[in-house]
Amino acid sequence: MGVRTALEWLSSCSGCEIAILNIGEDLVALLTEHLDIVHAPVIMDHKYYGQCGDEGDHLEIPEAVIGIVTGGVSNEEHIEVLEEMRKKCKILIALGSCATQGGIPALMNGQNSAQSFAEIYQSPSTDEGSSLPDQGVPKLLDRTYALDERVKIDLMLPGCPPNPAHIAEVITALLENRDPELPTKSVCDSCPTKREGKGSVNTVKRYVENVEFDPNKPISEMRCLLEQGFMCMGPVTAAGCAKRGAPSCIEARVPCRGCFGSVLPKGNQMLDMMNALASNGIDFKSVVDRRSLLRFSGAHGNLRPKKKAAMKEDV
Ligand code: SF4
Ligand code: SF4
Ligand code: SF4
Known part of the structure; x- marks a missing residue:
């Protein structure tokens, strides 16, 4: 049994997940010998509310030792997912510049979020005259937050995308119970x-x-x-x-x-x-x-x- 590891993505483009794949051959060894991925919506289906999607009354993520979160926090669902990751993961890593400092989604912070929402769904360049979506759409926050603005983060690894060699170093250091060697x-x-x-x-x-x-x-x-x-x-x-x-x-x-x-x-x-x-x-x-x-x-x-x-x- 490897170390239980959970991955989550919030306001993310999945480039950080591609950076994990770009670890290359070393990733094969990590996955086959050391890590047990118990949750990763980007690669495997997992229902937050039970496998039928309606069994639970609150969002649930399995317990893990290592939790890796990409993307910033832009809506209410992101907060719920992030808080659940914090609760269930012993060590929580913010991966990528969106997670550590807001990244590209935080460009929206330069404008009023309601105006941005209208611009995205109702502008002449998108869908002028349509109504704003209001069903099954999580409420947008006032701005995009870095993860450490909402929960305690144990390790920040920036980059857009981050350096695959540094992702491997962080995981290996955790497995070897030492501090990772990263540029400062x-x-x-x-x-x-x-x-x-x-x-x-x-x-x-x-x-x-x-x-x-x-x-x-x-x-x-x-x-x-x-x-x-x-x-x-x-x-x-x-x-x-x-x-x-x-x-x-x-x-x-x-x-x-x-x-x-x-x-x-x-x-x-x-x-x-x-x-x-x-x-x-x-x-x-x-x-x-x-x-x-x-x-x-x-x-x-x-x-x-x-x-x-x-x-x-x-x-
Ligand atoms: S030099 Fe490095 S840190 Fe600067 S933009 Fe290029 S990849 Fe990013
Ligand atoms: S940090 Fe860059 S690569 Fe990673 S999710 Fe954000 S935009 Fe995508
Ligand atoms: S020394 Fe610094 S400022 Fe000059 S080219 Fe290199 S990265 Fe840019």
Whole structure:
């Protein structure tokens, strides 16, 4: 018998579950020798209210030692499922940037949730004139929450999606009863690009402009993209994506967009990035949509609807 493990997904795109599959061969050993998956709606049918779907009067998830939850908390059903996972799992892991810092679904936090609901179901681009669904649809919350805003979380593993090697490390460490070895610094910390200590321009360059690099030279010969004037969020983003000696996007000569969320779980990537830009001599007012810097970390109250007086401005 392996260690009983339960998986759940809330406001999630299932990319984190694909990251689990991407553990590859090691996953086969974990599943055949060490883990006993007792609940995983993404891969196996399990009724929350008994196998006929109507036997119980409250939502039930089997007991497990390890619980892994992906996605943020956006509606009342998510709260119910998450609280049941907390109750039934000894160790609860928040997997992926949606679970740890709100991720993409928390972009909605920049608007009023009722307006978003109407926009999704009744706008000209979706289904103008239709009625809002009201049967069997869980009530939307005021905003999307990271898991640790609603229940106690034992371990956070960010990334959109997270690094499969780190998922395997976390599971293996738990099985071996030790602390997992995970990166704790920023994306810049694992970036080999050349830094000269001062930016070359004082306004942010648009992504349509080309990054300067020589394809025949190693990445260590390319100048830091932030110093080139691109909005590279490496300084304010948690490390973890580097697989072949450089952060994934930097290796592709593309600026970091911040998908691992803030270095500190409750940090604010937008405010931190303003400081990083200033340190590089770049005017933060040249950033067209500053709130978009919270595209992966809008939970924890970071991203909120604009106040009317601030609507004309872009913050
Ligand atoms: S963190 Fe990214 S990959 Fe994971 S559920 Fe959220 S959007 Fe999908
Ligand atoms: S800002 Fe970007 S390019 Fe520069 S060191 Fe950090 S991750 Fe690398
Ligand atoms: S470089 Fe930045 S955006 Fe790209 S994968 Fe790494 S953390 Fe995500």
